[in-house]
Amino acid sequence: MSAPTAPSESSLAHAIGESDPSLLTTTISANLDATIARFPEREAIVDVAQGVRLTYAEFGAVVDRLARALVAAGYQVGERVGIWAPNRYEWVIVQYATAKAGLILVNINPAYRSHELQFVLKQAGISLLIAVERFKTSDYAGMIDQARGACPELRDVVFIGTESWDALLARAEEVPADRLTEIADGLSASDAINIQYTSGTTGFPKGATLSHTNILNNGYLVGEICRYTEEDRICIPVPFYHCFGMVMGNLAATTHGACMVIPAAAFEPAATLAAVQAERCTSLYGVPTMFIAEWALPDFATYDLSSVRTGIMAGSPCPAEMMKKLIAAGIEEMTICYGMTETSPVSTQTRTDDSFDLKVGTVGRVAPHLEIRVADPITGATLARGEAGEFCTKGYSVMIGYWEEPEKTAEAVVDGWMRTGDLAVMDPDGSVRITGRIKDMVIRGGENIYPREIEEFLYTHPDIVDAQVIGVPDAKYGEELCAWVRLRSGAPELTASALREFCTGKLAHYKIPRYVKLVDDFPMTVTGKVRKVEMRSQSARELGLDG
CATH class of the missing domain: 3.40.50.980 (Rossmann fold)
Known part of the structure; x- marks a missing residue:
């Protein structure tokens, strides 16, 4: 039996972004x-709720x-x-x-x-x-x-x-x-200018310290990929406290002379769509749950969204069904971004003219002036394209460090590479698929299961509007799958056996959820990310599995 050969340079899960446009140095x-x-005379900011226009x-x-x-x-x-x-x-x-x-x-x-x-x-x-x-x-x-x-x-x-x-x-x-x-x-430009505390699931949060270069360029380059000009008006319902709002929103706008539109103090689906309509916004931001909530409004069809050309969906992957709805509404240039606070935040982004499959199946390819790779989480070696490992990123966007925590900084940033803790696969064309958090991966009877794949399948059920899959303890298999499901208004109750029947023959048997929990919403961070740690502990407790 011959020894396995190392992947060739061209087949490695490693990619370098374009060098155009140039980085901003101010x-x-x-x-x-x-x-x-x-x-000077173009609108910079509109706060709809407060009636302010500057x-x-x-x-x-x-x-x-x-x-x-x-x-x-x-x-x-x-x-x-x-x-x-x-x-x-x-x-x-x-x-x-x-x-x-x-x-x-x-x-x-x-x-x-x-x-x-x-x-x-x-x-x-x-x-x-x-x-x-x-x-x-x-x-x-x-x-x-x-x-x-x-x-x-x-x-x-x-x-x-x-x-x-x-x-x-x-x-x-x-x-x-x-x-x-x-x-x-x-x-x-290299001075620290911003500290953002990451929402750690254990212990106290860490203060990611970011420079002018970090966040100014990330906002600028994200906006370049969205093809922003001074004619654009960006509806920003995502929180300013997070990079999504203050970098991808505000700094993307001000680096292009575009207008920042604040629909409300906190996310409200109807207020967001009303702001888009009234202010003729050309770009709309949100995490998937925000878009799902907007499109689920009973009077959704009464809003005029014809001005919207592009936007950004981030926080978690875009469900295929949601992307179909965006395209049906004429929003054909929506982009998907992936990143983390420690990288200012965006590392990959789909392009406005990418295919449907790329926008729902991937988080795009490497952003300009950055370097990315998928590595073995144990050895740190770069894997081959097509293999799952830890997503790492390097370049201008990597934080200065965690505020006054050099040891934690050294654990996260190794030789300039930010270790994200996310599981990813790089496809042959350089596009990246995020398959979950390393800690979210479910191991059932020795089989590695990535919840994202099952969630995407559950979206195809006619009565399911949102689904999140987690692992819960199991005496026989180590872990079993539990699906938290949000049903459309008026849908009949969905039992675990009915859901398993829907999955049978379409998913491998070990990927079919054993447990189903019907919910009205999911525990979320303020940035719109689902708190799976909280879901796991609650499910284990309710199912009597926490012992």
Whole structure:
């Protein structure tokens, strides 16, 4: 028996992105100033819920005013400023003003409670916290009071829309405009400018520290692939606290002179479609569950979406049935993005003219100026195309590191390669398929099962609008499959035996879910990712398998 041969260079699961267009070498502040000079009268931002509409010249003036106010208040280059608020135009003003003043913006998850807030305030050493007093059932002011005593570096708290906000802005008069120019001249594109806390499933979250180069270029290049110009209007219902909103949304817009449209403070399907219609948006963003919710509205057909040309779906793969609905609505240039906070975030993206199969079966191919590979998670060796392994990425987008956690940074970034923890397969044409998290893979009786494959099949059931598959403990096989299923309105109840019957003959026997749980929704992170860890523990407990 001959020894196996190593894959040839051309068949390795390794790809390098295009070198065009060139990377931007400026800071976020300098790039915004250039856009304002080119398109002063074009709309920069529309906050539908608040009735705010600003041109680029007006947006720039408000950004400069807040930046000067922050300088007047004594905040020095490199200090951390936290923002804890839902989507609103002031969030975007803070994003660009802190960049202009050389301050590091710390994005705080709107779903955090006082314990998590306190951790972030202390870990990042936040000097100033900008927040809303409350939103829906969350009493932010009360939670800040609980956390504040244990955070000695926190000097000030400013609440948006209150006297404290107005008082801060009023201090702008103390600092001349040329002081901002002096600060800008001293900033480097490689400086840290943003900290985003990753939602860890165990332990405390880690603060991915990102530079101007990281996020400015990622937003710019994502927008280039979407073919953005100053004519585009991007509907952004995804949270600003995450890269999807502030990088792929805001920075993609401002690097092209496009308009940022905020439909609501938090995701609302009807408000999103109403904003698209009223503002004639050309691009629509969301995770798959958002698009599913929008298209499931009883009055969906009454919305005029004819202006939408493109957009981005990310967070998890696009179900084939959802892509068919997008195309039927005339949105033929939707792109699929894949990435993670630590890579600013996008590493791969489908192109606007890619085939249907590529858009539903893959997350596209390597983005410009990046390098990707699929590696053996144990040895680190690059695998052959067609083999499943860990997705790794390298290039300008990889974070500076986890804030003040060098050991965890060294575990995640090896020789410049970010280890994502995602299972992937690279096809012969260089397109990448994400088959799940390494930790989400189900091993049943020695068979490796990738939940994504089964979920995609379950979408073909006429009564299922969404499905998530997890592994639960099993005494005989080690793990068994459990499907959480959302049914269409009015559908008859679906039993486990009926679902297994639907799968029989179409899926291998070991891929057929043993358990079925009917739900109205799934436990989600604020960024729209399904929390499978929570689903596993809940299912095991309910099924009496957690022993």
